[in-house]
Amino acid sequence: MELHVVINGRKDLAEQLYQQLREAIATGRLSAGAQLPPSRLLAEQLGISRKTVSDTYATLTYEGLLIGKIGRGTFVNAWAPQPNRVQTATDLACAANLGKWAALPSPMGHPAREEILRYEFIGGATTRHQFPQDEWRRCTQDALRRIAQNSGFYSQPEGVPALRDAIAGHIAFSRGVKCGARDIVVTNGAQQALDLLARVVLEPGSLVAMEDPGYSPARQLFVAMGARVASVAVDEQGLQVDQIPDGTRLIYVTPSHQFPLGMPMSQARREALLDRAIALGAIIIEDDYDSEFRYEGRPTDSLQSMDTRGVVTYVGTFSKTLSPELRLGYAVLPPAIYGAVLKAKQLTDQHSATLPQWALAKFISEGYLLKHIRRCHGVYAGRRERILQRLAGDLSPWFEAVPTVAGFHLAALCKVPVNIPLLMERARQVEVGLYPLDVFFHDKPVRSGLILGFGAIETLDIDPALDKVRDILLQIG
Template sequence: MELHLHIEGDKDLAEQLYSQLHAAVSSGRLAQGQQLPPSRLLAQQLGISRKPVAMAYSRLTSDGLLQAHTGRGTFVGAPGTSASRPLQSADLASGATLKKWLDFDTPFRQKLALARSQYEFSGGTPAPAHFPQDEWRRCILYGLRQDGLRRGRYASTGGEPALREAIARHAAYARGLVCEPGHVVVTNGAQQSLDLLGRILLEPGDVAAVEDPGYPIARALFKSHGARIASVPVDREGMVPEQIPDNARLIYVTPAHQFPLGMQMSPARKAALLARALEIGAIIIEDDYDSEFRYEGRPAESLQSLDRHGIVVFMGSLSKVMLPELRIGYVVLPEALLQPFMIAKHLTDWHTASMTQLALAKFIDEGCLARHIRRGHAIYTSRRDELLLGLSTMLAPWLEPVPSSAGFHMAAFARRQTDLPVLLRLARRAGVGLYTLDGFYAEVKPRAGLFFGFGSIDTLDIAPALTIVRDVLQQVDPSSKSGHP
């Protein structure tokens, strides 16, 4: 890689080099500790003699901006005091459009910026300490070897055939899906799946029906495509189909484990939702983000397995099951959406990283994913039971848990009026990270309550954390010390 320098003519070459390198170091363009090319190589790259390069290096070394190490080379030293050239703000024609992006709700990005507490109840995070690193490392090495055999070539937009087949088998076994590998498309996490679905289904002004309370990112993504959001309330059976407007093009739901409240959509409600979507010609996006972990009752049928008219898109996330940094999601598409989705993905990023896909295919095929889910199920069961015990005993005067039979988060409604912002602030000072439900509501009046993720907190830490929460609640609500709601 060549160092970018601009030489004009053949006069004062050493001065030109000195000035440009001095400015690059002072402005930070060349970072402290960065190695510069040997003087002979730089002279060759610039098409000049070595002498002016050596002279410039010598002056910069005397100034303390470069450091020469015998046998190692020349490196950037501490930057000078000169400030970088200030930029004058241009009057951009796209200024108003850019400003609109600042209005989008991205609450999870703000939460990620918070320092993690000693006891953390954040949601959407699996248990990283129990991930089978050795098995995954072996699969990654396999993926590297396989990827190396065809280095320099782009892969299939829909995903590696081996992974599409593995996902189709996994989804059929775990969720009862009826699908062929050719209808599975691998994406960079569930976020990209939502974005691409919005691209192909929505025009500016179209209506997207979204659960309220619901997933804020889905709402913001569809809005970014120019959609008008119809907030559809949920009850104990899930989204209320009668509240979906006639002009909705898209319906976004989380039927297996409603986000964020956690209830499961009833069979009667699923049938009504499918009928309503068919009546108005809408596509249903079924976000099945964490239903691999189920604790009570029989596995519920997915909407996709009940669909007889090709109106349901099943969306899954292996990042939630494994590690969020993997960024691997997938969709199972009906025939009408398959090619438009593939074209949209090709235009966006061509394809998802093939090495990770090949590793994941082997991870699934060798049974590593199934074993990991079984281990995770035992871990999350103990954490869920411990959380439920604490909510139903020491926190019972203040909180009522919402019935939930899947995933690794739980919601609890407030039984009495409590200053929740003060609770969150005091709990964080005491080492407990808590989160309220109000940020998940849009137009429906929020119900006061807390969101408990138990993927990133150990079982033995839950009782001490809830004890701290109880003590803080007694400070915030002194009248509750009697223990009666």
């Protein structure tokens, strides 16, 4: 790769080279430790004499900007003067808007790899040792062969046809969703699906109704789009539909496994929600994030399967069934908004990466996904049962579990006052990652407690981890 230096004319060659290299170092374009081309090579590239380059290197070395290492070459000095002061956020005309974005909390951010604790109860993380490495490798190799045969053009914004067809078959089988490949847009995770829907449905000042407590990243996204978010309380039957205010344009719900409490929405509430959306002219986002994992009772149909008027957008993700790092999700769109969402997808990122799309299409069509879900279901069921036993046993003086039948997290509500921040701090000191429930409440009365994910923690680690939690609770009273 050539060093970007531009020489104009034949005058002041040494000065031109000196000024450009000095500016590149001062601005950080040539970072500390970067190696410069040998003087002979740079001279050939620029069409100037080697002596001009050597003299310039010598001047910059004398000034402390470069350092020569015998037998290795010339490098930018790690102790070179710092770049000139750049504009801070407060210097810019968009300072207020930057501050708005910076102020958004991130209660569901996962820790960096080096910050992951020995015992992690974080929600949304999948079981690492169950990932089907061999099957996924074979599917990825097949995807590479397919891409090698393609013409080099961009793909379509709605996604690879084979994947959309595979998704349609999978969710029809597992969730009763009524759709074909033509109704699906493949996205970079469920979060991008929410972003696209917000872009085409909302305007600044538009009203969104969502559950409280609820999925904070969705709320923050709607607020960032300039919408007003109305908090609607939930009870044992789910969202209280009669509290959805007039003028609502978008309704966000998690009916199969309410986030974060876990109860499913009753049939009566689902019917009332559809009627209310039709009366308002609103679009419903059904976020069906982890309902493949069900442990008790009869499976419930998706809300989308009940929709006869085209008001429900069904959003799903493979982050929960396979891996959060895969970053593939999808939206099943009603006809009225399909074209607008497709245009928004195209303008946002053209299309999602095709390599994982082709790999996932084969992974689903070969039956690997269903096998993987069944395998993980058994693992998660065992972990869930053990946590419930502990919450009903030696942890019962402090916590009670919210009844839930699906997913791979559960909520534990405080039965007595517990200093949750102190509990979390003490737990981190003994390598236990605990996460609070109250961050998911916005306007409604806050319930104190924990959200206990059991995707990342190994089954044999649950008891040692909860032993540590119990001991800390005894210490802090």
